[in-house]
Amino acid sequence: MKHEYTTTHRGGMAFEMTLDGHHKLIMDAEDDFGGKDRGPRPKQLLISALTGCTGMDVVSILNKMKVDYTGFEIKVEADMTEEHPKVYSKIHLIYEFTGKDLQASMKQIEKAVHLSQNRYCGVVDMLSKAAELTNEIRLIEG
Structure with a gap:
């Protein structure tokens, strides 16, 4: 294509x-x-592409699993090199879900994030060749 x-x-x-x-x-x-x-700057768009790609995957997977949540955000902590060309050396994604009794759905949420990170998100795949990508999941009762 x-x-x-x-x-x-x-x-x-x-x-x-x-x-x-x-x-x-x-x-x-x-x-x-x-x-x-x-x-926005080009590197900001790169991070936006990353969070948009994995976010769409996770939402799609969780919808198929019928996981109920009221809010979902992906926060990013990124380390950039000091030397030119300045590039991201480490990108940490924080998948933050808000909802009631989300702990009961934690296995499905972990699976959705894992599938996005390891199978579906092409932006994750491309960036992981250039930077260390890590992630965590946070659940917020509400």
């Missing part, structure tokens, strides 16, 4: 990406780096 994307310079440090012909997204740098802060 082939995907084609277009990224167009929009002045300063801003670029507009056209994804699949109709979704548009602006990337820009901070003022200190010649941009006008009109959009």
Whole structure:
């Protein structure tokens, strides 16, 4: 399967990406780096792609398992190297679920996260070749 994307310079440090012909997204740098802060930075988008990919997997799997929860967030703690090119050396994902009596569904939640991390999420697979990826699950009663 082939995907084609277009990224167009929009002045300063801003670029507009056209994804699949109709979704548009602006990337820009901070003022200190010649941009006008009109959009996220490329590495921010990389982390967003990671959390979106694994998050969609987990939600899909949990829906099929009929696991009930009221909230779900993925938090990220990422370590970046000091030398150029600055890259993420470690990315820690925190899968945080809110709901009532989630401890009873912990095995299903663990399975959903495991399947995303080890089978379905292509972004996890790509990034794990470049950085150490770790994760944890937190349950919040509510």
